[in-house]
Amino acid sequence: MSGHNVWTHKGTFLLAAVGSAVGLGNLWRFPYLTGENGGGAFILIYALTIFAVGIPILIAETMLGRTSRRSPIMGMRHLIKTHKTSRAWESIGWLGAASAFLILSFYSVIAGWALHYTWLMLTGSLVGADAQTISDGFNALLASPGLMTLYHTLFIAASALIVGMGIHKGIESGLRIMMPALFVILIVVLIYGIINGDVGAAASFLFTFNISDLSLEGWLQAMGQSFFTLSLGMGAIMAYGAYMSSEASLTRTAIAVAFVDTAVAMVAGLAIFSLVFGAGLETGQGPGLMFVTLPLAFAEMPFGALVGGVFFILVLGAAISSSISLIEPVAAFLVERFDMTRPQAVTIMVVAAWAMGLLTVLSFNVWAEGTIFHSLFGRSAFEFIELLTNIFMPLGGLMIALFAGWALTQSEVIKELGTNATWFKIWRFLVRFVGPAAVSFVFLRTIPQVEGYLIPTLGALIIVAAFAIGQRLRQPKTSS
Numbered sequence: 251m252s253g254h255n256v257w258t259h260k261g262t263f264l265l266a267a268v269g270s271a272v273g274l275g276n277l278w279r280f281p282y283l284t285g286e287n288g289g290g291a292f293i294l295i296y297a298l299t300i301f302a303v304g305i306p307i308l309i310a311e312t313m314l315g316r317t318s319r320r321s322p323i324m325g326m327r328h329l330i331k332t333h334k335t336s337r338a339w340e341s342i343g344w345l346g347a348a349s350a351f352l353i354l355s356f357y358s359v360i361a362g363w364a365l366h367y368t369w370l371m372l373t374g375s376l377v378g379a380d381a382q383t384i385s386d387g388f389n390a391l392l393a394s395p396g397l398m399t400l401y402h403t404l405f406i407a408a409s410a411l412i413v414g415m416g417i418h419k420g421i422e423s424g425l426r427i428m429m430p431a432l433f434v435i436l437i438v439v440l441i442y443g444i445i446n447g448d449v450g451a452a453a454s455f456l457f458t459f460n461i462s463d464l465s466l467e468g469w470l471q472a473m474g475q476s477f478f479t480l481s482l483g484m485g486a487i488m489a490y491g492a493y494m495s496s497e498a499s500l501t502r503t504a505i506a507v508a509f510v511d512t513a514v515a516m517v518a519g520l521a522i523f524s525l526v527f528g529a530g531l532e533t534g535q536g537p538g539l540m541f542v543t544l545p546l547a548f549a550e551m552p553f554g555a556l557v558g559g560v561f562f563i564l565v566l567g568a569a570i571s572s573s574i575s576l577i578e579p580v581a582a583f584l585v586e587r588f589d590m591t592r593p594q595a596v597t598i599m600v601v602a603a604w605a606m607g608l609l610t611v612l613s614f615n616v617w618a619e620g621t622i623f624h625s626l627f628g629r630s631a632f633e634f635i636e637l638l639t640n641i642f643m644p645l646g647g648l649m650i651a652l653f654a655g656w657a658l659t660q661s662e663v664i665k666e667l668g669t670n671a672t673w674f675k676i677w678r679f680l681v682r683f684v685g686p687a688a689v690s691f692v693f694l695r696t697i698p699q700v701e702g703y704l705i706p707t708l709g710a711l712i713i714v715a716a717f718a719i720g721q722r723l724r725q726p727k728t729s730s
């Protein structure tokens with residue numbers, strides 16, 4: 251069972267975690283949610299959750315993976331046994347698998363849009379195009395379920411191939427080049443935005459705030475986004491932690507990941523909003539924001555087709571290094587638990603997520619309105635799935651924080667963390683009290699206000715889950 255090998259290089263975990271963290275969350279989701287929620291206040295809540303809640307939970311989640319040296323669900327079982335605590339904690343693993351599956355389903359559809367734009371850039375189709383042409387082109391993409399399904403299929407298949415063949419551990423050298431390159435090209439776009447756009451308006455939109463401007467659902471989205479962008483609360487980081495060298499520092503690594511991740515989001519946000527204000531575009535236009543704004547800049551800039559082509563290729567790279575971290579934990583579980591081969595496990599996970607992704611594809615056209623999701627939850631299937639991830643990920647993080655801070659034997663935890671007593675106490679205070687309090691606060695404040703039948707639905711889900719856990723607890727211990 252402990253056939254787990256450990257990454258030999260100390261920096262590999264950092265690289266893999268940055269690869270998982272930096273992705274569409276930073277480039278696509280962060281700017282569009284910020285735009286929809288009016289800017290500064292959203293960023294304030296987002297940044298506060300990253301630093302006070304996100305980093306401590308990132309440390310906790312990595313630690314769970316590293317001490318158990320197993321895939322998340324099996325790792326939880328192992329820790330439950332060795333620390334003699336309740337089997338109900340196993341639900342962290344299951345909740346994580348559910349989140350991974352939900353996220354992958356829409357992540358791949360959006361990455362498919364990037365695939366489309368890579369093609370448009372490299373063929374020079376948009377050179378010289380104006381704002382109207384570009385936005386019409388994007389709407390035409392959304393209107394075509396066939397095209398979107400094709401791209402979605404290509405992207406998810408590519409991710410599946412990488413994880414299925416087990417080469418994701420070998421893409422390290424690729425990441426080492428791609429991540430800095432992505433950052434450099436973002437800076438280039440930012441400079442273009444500073445020269446040709448309105449960076450002053452962008453900065454005041456992003457960094458001045460009036461907290462009362464943030465809607466209740468905005469609070470939930472800001473917190474959800476901070477977990478999403480760090481790949482937190484669902485086992486991805488736990489799965490990678492299982493390979494982390496015991497010598498590397500958990501605290502320093504977590505801070506570095508959060509820092510790089512936030513820097514990428516901020517540069518992307520500044521660049522995109524400089525262009526938005528410069529060209530008089532809508533800040534709150536929703537998921538299309540990045541795909542309408544950046545191509546416009548590439549259409550006008552010198553060598554734009556080339557720069558844009560390289561940019562979207564790097565976006566795809568960042569998206570793939572994130573999507574493989576969504577597949578890995580579930581696949582590793584299926585392999586360890588059911589003795590499947592890797593390709594079998596990956597196929598099951600990916601085919602299911604692919605099918606679920608069709609809901610997102612259709613949410614932008616055929617099912618844009620009038621579906622059961624609209625009548626029950628007042629939103630499209632895609633928006634509903636996003637809402638669920640905004641709840642599931644902080645919920646997963648909350649449970650990880652409680653598990654690490656209260657359920658585990660603390661003398662073992664301090665050994666694994668390898669910090670001095672003061673840092674340990676600060677960390678433990680954050681995971682014991684601050685994280686759970688912050689997440690509960692936002693949940694209590696926002697979820698009761700969310701439209702429709704969400705509350706009864708979540709209630710029913712929780713009862714079913716509690717029942718399932720109860721059933722398991724009554725079973726005699728199996729030799730897992």
Ligand code: TRP
Nearest residue numbers: 271273274275478479481486572
């Ligand atoms: N963090 C990634 C991004 O920002 C998305 C992602 C990858 C993710 N793995 C995850 C999100 C696990 C949540 C959990 O694009």
